[in-house]
Amino acid sequence: MPKQKRYEWRIKQKPPQKAASSSSAPPPPSPPWVELPREITADIFRRVGVVDTLLNAQNVCNSWWEVCHDPSMWRVIDMRNPEDMEMDVVFHKSCRVAVDRSQGQLSKINIEYFGNNDLLKYIAERSNQLRHLRLVGCDNISKGSLAAVAKNFPLLEELHIYLTSISIVDIEVIGRSCSQLKSFTLNVCGFRGGLTGFRRLQINVNDQAHAIALNMPELQHLALFGNTMTNEGLCAILDGCPLLESLDLRHCYSIDLEEDVGTRCRQQIIDLKCPHDCTHGYELSAQICDDNPADDESDHGLSNYYNYSDFDYTYPDLEYDDFNYLAGDLDDDGFFW
Numbered sequence: 001m002p003k004q005k006r007y008e009w010r011i012k013q014k015p016p017q018k019a020a021s022s023s024s025a026p027p028p029p030s031p032p033w034v035e036l037p038r039e040i041t042a043d044i045f046r047r048v049g050v051v052d053t054l055l056n057a058q059n060v061c062n063s064w065w066e067v068c069h070d071p072s073m074w075r076v077i078d079m080r081n082p083e084d085m086e087m088d089v090v091f092h093k094s095c096r097v098a099v100d101r102s103q104g105q106l107s108k109i110n111i112e113y114f115g116n117n118d119l120l121k122y123i124a125e126r127s128n129q130l131r132h133l134r135l136v137g138c139d140n141i142s143k144g145s146l147a148a149v150a151k152n153f154p155l156l157e158e159l160h161i162y163l164t165s166i167s168i169v170d171i172e173v174i175g176r177s178c179s180q181l182k183s184f185t186l187n188v189c190g191f192r193g194g195l196t197g198f199r200r201l202q203i204n205v206n207d208q209a210h211a212i213a214l215n216m217p218e219l220q221h222l223a224l225f226g227n228t229m230t231n232e233g234l235c236a237i238l239d240g241c242p243l244l245e246s247l248d249l250r251h252c253y254s255i256d257l258e259e260d261v262g263t264r265c266r267q268q269i270i271d272l273k274c275p276h277d278c279t280h281g282y283e284l285s286a287q288i289c290d291d292n293p294a295d296d297e298s299d300h301g302l303s304n305y306y307n308y309s310d311f312d313y314t315y316p317d318l319e320y321d322d323f324n325y326l327a328g329d330l331d332d333d334g335f336f337w
Helices: 003-011 038-048 050-055 062-068 085-102 117-126 145-152 168-177 196-200 207-215 231-240 260-268
Strands: 076-080 108-112 132-136 158-162 183-187 190-193 221-223 246-248 271-273 288-291
Touching: 038 050, 038 062, 050 076, 050 085, 076 085, 085 117, 117 145, 145 168, 168 207, 183 207, 207 231, 231 260
Parallel strands: 076 108, 108 132, 132 158, 158 183, 183 221, 190 288, 221 246, 246 271
Antiparallel strands: none
16 A cells, blocks of 8 residues: 555544543532422522523523523412513514423413414414413403403413403303303502593493302302492392302492491401501502593593503414424524524
8 A cells, every 4th residue: 555545544543542541530519409309499499580691591501501491480479561663573472382382281370461463363363271360450351352362261260460461251151151251350540539520431330240149159269350230230249249259349438337237237248448548558559530521521521540560562462383492592582592
């Protein structure tokens, strides 16, 4: 064989491995957080929040990546947008990813100050084990949307609605579809004064109370903070919901508990909060609207209206693109999934 050929053959060979020196430094120890039990790590991530977990925490190390892809990590989803429009898209995408990772095990979800009809439908189609749903200030979830998805929540036990549009049909369909519902909250802004403005608008202030009474007979806990119902609606609830143990009527200024219905409430309800009771400790800012018929007709007699989620923003419906969950895959919005 020519010398040139021998030379070429030799340089293609893998160089011999050097024997490991006995004086080589040992590999550095793993960071202490890697050794934490998975359930403790998951609990920490829940406290950190969904967005920070998906954008940052899951990319720290392999063990954290694995925890963040465990479906049990996403049985409870708590998402609270700090009313920042620039974060709206981030919260929508993160919520969908979290729901996907739950793989149908989602049992409890809280959405505050973001969300729309499409997101509610997305959650409903993938979460038939849901037992607790809470919506706060979801301006883009329109009336009728809950009715459209109620059949997907057969195990729902708690439904808490704050400052979010809901119709009589929503209440009726939820009551019929969610037979295990035990706790219902429908809290709005309190109205103080007469009902002249509502009468001019031909609004039946007891419609919601009658819908609850006729369709939610198994309720044990009911909160109607700021509701405009009268004693008629309250009596309907007491008749239709005989299992009630707690009832929150704070800021329900059209109710008069000095009449016989007040005595009945105190006899039937273990934990009763009356219209004028203190709101200290209430989880949201307690605002009041004044119904003043002397004001200009253009505002329908409802003056000094302060809604604690009074936004002028319009959020467009979002189109959801499937995410690639491989580490290091960066999408157009700067997300590492």
